[in-house]
Amino acid sequence: MKRIFFTPGPSQLYPTVKKHIAQALKEDIPSISHRGSVYQELSKKLKDGLRRLLDIPETHKIYFLSSGTEAMERVIENVVQTSSLHFVNGAFAERFFKAAEELKKKPQKYEVPLGEGFHFNFRHSGKRTERAHPESLDVGDAGQARLAKASAERASMTGFDISAIPSDTELLCFTQNETSTGVAIPMEDIYQIKKQHPEKLIALDIVSSAPYVTIDFSKIDITFFSVQKGFGLPAGLGVIIVSPQAFEKTKLLSEKGLNIGSYHNFLSLEQSSLKEQTPETPNVLDMYLLQKVVEDMLVVGIEKIRKETEEKASILYDFFEKTKNKPFVKDTRFRSQTVILVQTLDGSKVVIEKLKEKGFIVGSGYGELKDTQIRIANFPAITKKDVESLLEIF
Amino acid sequence: MKRIFFTPGPSQLYPTVKKHIAQALKEDIPSISHRGSVYQELSKKLKDGLRRLLDIPETHKIYFLSSGTEAMERVIENVVQTSSLHFVNGAFAERFFKAAEELKKKPQKYEVPLGEGFHFNFRHSGKRTERAHPESLDVGDAGQARLAKASAERASMTGFDISAIPSDTELLCFTQNETSTGVAIPMEDIYQIKKQHPEKLIALDIVSSAPYVTIDFSKIDITFFSVQKGFGLPAGLGVIIVSPQAFEKTKLLSEKGLNIGSYHNFLSLEQSSLKEQTPETPNVLDMYLLQKVVEDMLVVGIEKIRKETEEKASILYDFFEKTKNKPFVKDTRFRSQTVILVQTLDGSKVVIEKLKEKGFIVGSGYGELKDTQIRIANFPAITKKDVESLLEIF
Numbered sequence: 001m002k003r004i005f006f007t008p009g010p011s012q013l014y015p016t017v018k019k020h021i022a023q024a025l026k027e028d029i030p031s032i033s034h035r036g037s038v039y040q041e042l043s044k045k046l047k048d049g050l051r052r053l054l055d056i057p058e059t060h061k062i063y064f065l066s067s068g069t070e071a072m073e074r075v076i077e078n079v080v081q082t083s084s085l086h087f088v089n090g091a092f093a094e095r096f097f098k099a100a101e102e103l104k105k106k107p108q109k110y111e112v113p114l115g116e117g118f119h120f121n122f123r124h125s126g127k128r129t130e131r132a133h134p135e136s137l138d139v140g141d142a143g144q145a146r147l148a149k150a151s152a153e154r155a156s157m158t159g160f161d162i163s164a165i166p167s168d169t170e171l172l173c174f175t176q177n178e179t180s181t182g183v184a185i186p187m188e189d190i191y192q193i194k195k196q197h198p199e200k201l202i203a204l205d206i207v208s209s210a211p212y213v214t215i216d217f218s219k220i221d222i223t224f225f226s227v228q229k230g231f232g233l234p235a236g237l238g239v240i241i242v243s244p245q246a247f248e249k250t251k252l253l254s255e256k257g258l259n260i261g262s263y264h265n266f267l268s269l270e271q272s273s274l275k276e277q278t279p280e281t282p283n284v285l286d287m288y289l290l291q292k293v294v295e296d297m298l299v300v301g302i303e304k305i306r307k308e309t310e311e312k313a314s315i316l317y318d319f320f321e322k323t324k325n326k327p328f329v330k331d332t333r334f335r336s337q338t339v340i341l342v343q344t345l346d347g348s349k350v351v352i353e354k355l356k357e358k359g360f361i362v363g364s365g366y367g368e369l370k371d372t373q374i375r376i377a378n379f380p381a382i383t384k385k386d387v388e389s390l391l392e393i394f
Numbered sequence: 395m396k397r398i399f400f401t402p403g404p405s406q407l408y409p410t411v412k413k414h415i416a417q418a419l420k421e422d423i424p425s426i427s428h429r430g431s432v433y434q435e436l437s438k439k440l441k442d443g444l445r446r447l448l449d450i451p452e453t454h455k456i457y458f459l460s461s462g463t464e465a466m467e468r469v470i471e472n473v474v475q476t477s478s479l480h481f482v483n484g485a486f487a488e489r490f491f492k493a494a495e496e497l498k499k500k501p502q503k504y505e506v507p508l509g510e511g512f513h514f515n516f517r518h519s520g521k522r523t524e525r526a527h528p529e530s531l532d533v534g535d536a537g538q539a540r541l542a543k544a545s546a547e548r549a550s551m552t553g554f555d556i557s558a559i560p561s562d563t564e565l566l567c568f569t570q571n572e573t574s575t576g577v578a579i580p581m582e583d584i585y586q587i588k589k590q591h592p593e594k595l596i597a598l599d600i601v602s603s604a605p606y607v608t609i610d611f612s613k614i615d616i617t618f619f620s621v622q623k624g625f626g627l628p629a630g631l632g633v634i635i636v637s638p639q640a641f642e643k644t645k646l647l648s649e650k651g652l653n654i655g656s657y658h659n660f661l662s663l664e665q666s667s668l669k670e671q672t673p674e675t676p677n678v679l680d681m682y683l684l685q686k687v688v689e690d691m692l693v694v695g696i697e698k699i700r701k702e703t704e705e706k707a708s709i710l711y712d713f714f715e716k717t718k719n720k721p722f723v724k725d726t727r728f729r730s731q732t733v734i735l736v737q738t739l740d741g742s743k744v745v746i747e748k749l750k751e752k753g754f755i756v757g758s759g760y761g762e763l764k765d766t767q768i769r770i771a772n773f774p775a776i777t778k779k780d781v782e783s784l785l786e787i788f
């Protein structure tokens with residue numbers, strides 16, 4: 001039976017992938033040298049394509065890693081000496097925070113309940129959001145307790161007061177599209193924070209929102225994603241985009257003699273990248289496929305892909321608003337357009353099995369939400385017709 | 395034109411790979427969840443297959459990484475607090491040493507000239523090898539200078555005296571098959587060193603000798619390889635095998651509060667591995683292909699694969715002994731059976747081009763040897779007939 005994967009990654013292959021794999025095998029792509037000219041051309045074309053598709057400026061560097069999870073580690077290693085602040089809206093934001101702890105930094109986190117978004121209080125801009133939820137700022141280090149207390153008190157009144165960001169925080173980490181909860185952070189909120197804290201670096205996880213999410217890279221320092229979600233490719237490749245400000249920070253940490261990692265530190269990646277290479281033998285096949293899919297998406301047009309994503313998301317959210325199985329994220333401002341979470345009335349298992357019988361594979365809820373929720377990916381590989389066919393079964 | 399890749403990685407695909415890729419696509423392998431039961435079965439079958447093929451005991455853990463280069467980083471992070479000693483016989487051994495430096499350890503290295511092997515002096519065993527070459531023990535740290543001087547003096551008389559290994563060395567790193575020079579280290583020498591220094595951990599890079607090299611895992615603590623060489627697969631997957639002694643060291647470092655890395659530290663890998671999972675979304679397609687190729691190799695039989703490798707290596711070395719282009723490694727005891735380096739009389743470029751015209755792709759020399767040498771991979775994907783066809787052109 002032909003199956004359609006609405007799972008939030010790995011997911012449905014982009015429609016052209018099988019064709020590109022056949023062509024890759026014809027061209028001996030898995031056998032070519034990663035130090036040779038055929039590979040170098042591929043690397044250059046891939047970076048050029050990503051720049052055009054996502055509007056990445058020439059000032060920003062593009063490096064290849066092996067996963068989004070690796071990217072979290074490399075971000076912390078390369079731009080944090082001591083303190084990062086993590087906005088935690090689910091398991092992947094928590095994973096980012098944990099990476100900083102494991103790497104022996106002193107990270108702090110600001111956490112909201114599962115399914116809820118961040119209400120930022122931009123005092124200097126005159127904009128003020130109402131506080132809707134219990135929120136807290138946790139600190140891993142006793143020395144930071146005073147700041148934490150002050151900021152938690154302010155947060156409990158008005159949402160997260162961005163003027164309460166500790167002065168020694170070097171990096172602010174945002175999971176723009178939290179795959180575990182289907183909560184998104186509006187990019188405007190993040191730009192506003194950067195505007196008021198221009199000296200702080202911003203790291204942005206767009207693992208499950210690329211290429212849908214539109215980013216003004218001049219306001220973001222590090223952005224990363226992997227390819228098995230929105231790009232509809234086999235897993236095993238991550239992409240990280242680094243601003244000049246972030247790269248300077250890496251140089252500074254290196255000059256201070258700090259541990260910034262080995263082969264995948266940004267300096268090592270840059271040295272190889274200048275030769276259109278990578279320090280290690282990379283996943284050449286996946287890079288080839290990404291290059292091809294990026295070209296295919298450029299032919300379709302990124303604006304069309306984004307518009308269709310929103311249309312499909314509307315169909316899904318509108319449908320579930322009217323059924324017994326409701327969207328998990330209540331506040332429409334924070335609803336992900338690419339990963340739709342649905343609270344099931346009769347448990348996730350029965351729904352998943354029923355869909356599976358018809359060839360529709362959806363994800364279960366994540367972690368503690370496994371048995372009560374389903375997750376429906378709305379990536380570019382999924383057509384409007386696929387969505388409609390899926391909803392017919394409900 | 396059909397091409398045959400004699401390049402030392404990426405290399406010729408194992409003959410069954412294309413068929414397995416087609417089957418993987420039929421089974422939707424790139425789309426399945428890395429947290430689901432189909433993946434878990436694949437993971438289990440892959441580990442079981444590797445155990446049978448390479449005779450890995452149940453005591454040893456098998457984890458999946460993204461490359462051999464990553465493995466070097468993880469080895470240093472996970473089992474070295476301060477001091478590793480690296481036996482450097484080429485660029486990849488040097489890369490391992492450099493990883494330790496970059497990770498802010500205090501590594502030492504013992505280096506031999508390119509193309510030469512290690513002459514160990516096993517004083518306690520009564521076995522003594524003659525010193526044939528200038529050798530040196532370099533230390534990155536001034537505080538180690540005295541030990542270095544003493545050991546260098548001893549080395550200059552009798553080869554490397556293994557009783558000169560500093561007492562505070564925690565890990566001994568060997569590049570069993572140096573892909574850049576075609577120099578191999580006989581496993582018996584390494585076992586002998588472990589026997590005399592049972593408290594020290596041994597790390598073994600078999601990136602370009604697996605699955606050919608036979609290893610007694612009870613005498614080796616960490617072994618690693620990647621799949622784009624002897625297994626003839628697309629690049630993007632590494633395998634690391636960890637002994638109980640090494641794993642205990644990781645626990646100790648973790649308990650001491652040291653930085654052992656984040657998602658790919660051995661404790662995190664173990665936690666996931668117990669569930670037949672990985673911390674991140676892995677290269678599932680490559681794992682599937684590795685599982686299939688391991689099964690194929692089990693059907694052929696590892697003894698047959700090893701015997702054929704040695705036969706093909708003999709044909710190659712014997713041939714070049716009789717031509718103007720001579721084997722680079724003079725001492726037959728140190729000649730790699732899987733990566734054969736040939737010193738070209740007229741430069742590598744002309745030879746490489748001539749072979750390429752006929753569809754035979756060989757590697758150039760590595761680094762400074764690029765223009766004078768060629769490298770011929772003798773992996774299981776290459777048949778005796780392929781070797782004979784290649785040699786006909788010379």
